[in-house]
Amino acid sequence: MDCIVVVDYGGQYAHLIARRVRECRVYSEVVHGDNAYEEITSLPPEINVKGIVLSGGPMSVFSKDAPKLDSKLIELDVPILGICFGHQLLAHAFGGKVENLGKGEYGTTYVYIEDFDDIFEGLERVEKVWMSHSDTVTSLPSEFYVLARTDLCPVAAFKHKEKPIYGVQWHPEVVHTDKGIMILKNFVFKVCKCKPEWVMEDFIEKAVEEIKREVNNGKAIIALSGGIDSSTAAVLAARAIGDRLYAVFVDHGFMREGEPEQIREYFSKTIKNFIFVDAKKRFLDRLKGITDPEQKRKIIGEEFVRVFEEVARKVGAEYLLQGTIYPDRIESGFRKFSDKIKTHHNVAGLPSKMEFKKVVEPLRDLYKDEVREIAKRLGLPNEIVYRQPFPGPGLAVRVIGEVTEEKLRIVRQADKIVREEIEKAGLARDLWQYFSVLTETKSTGIKGDARTYGYTVAVRIVESKDAMTANFAKIPYDILERISTRITNEIPEVTRVVYDITNKPPATIEWE
Ligand code: XMP
Numbered sequence: 001m002d003c004i005v006v007v008d009y010g011g012q013y014a015h016l017i018a019r020r021v022r023e024c025r026v027y028s029e030v031v032h033g034d035n036a037y038e039e040i041t042s043l044p045p046e047i048n049v050k051g052i053v054l055s056g057g058p059m060s061v062f063s064k065d066a067p068k069l070d071s072k073l074i075e076l077d078v079p080i081l082g083i084c085f086g087h088q089l090l091a092h093a094f095g096g097k098v099e100n101l102g103k104g105e106y107g108t109t110y111v112y113i114e115d116f117d118d119i120f121e122g123l124e125r126v127e128k129v130w131m132s133h134s135d136t137v138t139s140l141p142s143e144f145y146v147l148a149r150t151d152l153c154p155v156a157a158f159k160h161k162e163k164p165i166y167g168v169q170w171h172p173e174v175v176h177t178d179k180g181i182m183i184l185k186n187f188v189f190k191v192c193k194c195k196p197e198w199v200m201e202d203f204i205e206k207a208v209e210e211i212k213r214e215v216n217n218g219k220a221i222i223a224l225s226g227g228i229d230s231s232t233a234a235v236l237a238a239r240a241i242g243d244r245l246y247a248v249f250v251d252h253g254f255m256r257e258g259e260p261e262q263i264r265e266y267f268s269k270t271i272k273n274f275i276f277v278d279a280k281k282r283f284l285d286r287l288k289g290i291t292d293p294e295q296k297r298k299i300i301g302e303e304f305v306r307v308f309e310e311v312a313r314k315v316g317a318e319y320l321l322q323g324t325i326y327p328d329r330i331e332s333g334f335r336k337f338s339d340k341i342k343t344h345h346n347v348a349g350l351p352s353k354m355e356f357k358k359v360v361e362p363l364r365d366l367y368k369d370e371v372r373e374i375a376k377r378l379g380l381p382n383e384i385v386y387r388q389p390f391p392g393p394g395l396a397v398r399v400i401g402e403v404t405e406e407k408l409r410i411v412r413q414a415d416k417i418v419r420e421e422i423e424k425a426g427l428a429r430d431l432w433q434y435f436s437v438l439t440e441t442k443s444t445g446i447k448g449d450a451r452t453y454g455y456t457v458a459v460r461i462v463e464s465k466d467a468m469t470a471n472f473a474k475i476p477y478d479i480l481e482r483i484s485t486r487i488t489n490e491i492p493e494v495t496r497v498v499y500d501i502t503n504k505p506p507a508t509i510e511w512e
Pocket residue numbers: 341342343344345346389390391392393433467504507508509510511512
């Protein structure tokens with residue numbers, strides 16, 4: 001299949017470029033900037049590399065540790081498009097001039113297009129684009145010419161006179177660039193001559209092959225949370241290695257109402273070696289007296305590893321499968337230049353502490369909605385495909401402060417009410433998450449003419465595309481009122497319900 005390779009130089013949007021290419025129905029792989037040639041040349045023969053995109057990155061081409069352009073990439077003789085840092089890297093490598101002019105362009109910028117051939121076909125003379133750069137390409141060697149300028153940038157885009165090598169200073173992959181997708185499509189279809197033939201089935205086939213290849217004749221184990229990512233990875237793995245897969249569901253006692261039973265019901269029929277571990281007591285014991293959110297997450301992650309290790313030892317699995325997706329990796333700070341926000345336990349907990357020959361993550365480069373698409377094609381039931389994302393540490397991070405059985409019961413009941421009312425109102429599919437949080441604040445109330453002093457429940461309902469950013473949802477007041485009334489009526493310990501109206505950033509989606 002035709003493929004566009006994205007060379008990742010550490011830019012925020014390298015994976016977004018690959019995603020945009022996949023949206024054009026062309027397959028895309030992301031390779032590391034310091035090992036790109038080797039990774040490209042060792043791709044399986046069925047992958048036909050038709051073009052390369054050099055991503056942005058946080059470095060200046062003059063920094064001591066800045067990535068260099070591997071000349072072997074040019075010798076591959078396929079079209080190349082450099083974006084932002086990639087644009088500067090190409091200009092620098094060919095002998096152009098890159099300078100720091102003492103100011104940059106950040107955010108919306110207008111570019112003046114001077115050449116409407118190939119990659120800019122269909123654009124207007126002035127285009128609104130999104131930029132984020134401090135260095136600027138100020139002149140080009142004689143074998144290149146300018147395709148676009150801005151008020152600051154004399155070379156905002158360029159092309160080689162004979163070879164299909166291009167650079168653009170702005171980011172066509174972000175939605176803030178009006179005709180960004182048109183530029184990428186021009187590159188992918190007109191310049192690289194890719195055929196729009198890639199479909200999710202191809203991904204499924206490729207992932208199954210990858211799992212077969214990596215696990216070889218060994219046994220693999222996967223931690224199944226019942227969420228869409230690990231469920232999809234498990235079903236892919238079951239297709240690849242059949243009964244050499246052990247899917248383990250650890251019931252830590254922080255699941256939502258009815259969930260452990262649903263998971264057992266579905267997976268015990270779907271996966272031959274499905275193992276259900278009831279570990280409720282040991283998790284609760286370990287959290288006694290713990291109030292710090294990161295410490296809670298760490299303890300839950302560690303305890304999870306212990307339970308999981310015990311099972312792994314018993315079944316003799318040498319490989320670990322994980323349903324990690326791309327946003328999990330970036331928020332857990334897996335890349336050199338991204339900051340760690342929270343310890344997501346499916347990423348940070350397991351691999352570093354366990355003795356496995358290899359960790360296999362078939363969904364590592366995908367976004368949530370792409371995984372959903374695959375899950376549908378694999379025939380997973382709607383309850384899993386459209387299940388809201390749910391954190392690994394579960395309700396334990398939705399009880400603020402110490403976790404106790406009583407508090408878990410309250411938050412679980414409140415969560416059920418939020419779910420029921422949102423689903424009944426037909427809003428579920430448009431929302432990213434809707435849940436409740438049990439705060440540590442107690443307040444005075446009045447029930448049946450008597451003074452009460454009880455818990456405050458916070459309702460959190462957000463819209464998001466990928467959890468990297470989120471907005472609180474503007475839910476109609478009558479639905480919020482129904483939720484509030486039901487929570488205070490049905491849960492005697494609760495006297496007050498508040499609605500969280502904070503976006504992410506500055507808040508995160510979960511409270512802990
Ligand atoms: P935050 O709270 O960081 O959450 O804005 C972003 C998304 O990630 C989910 N989340 C987790 N998922 N393990 C997971 O698999 C975790 O430890 C974890 N913590 C948060 C959260 O529900 C939201 O969708």
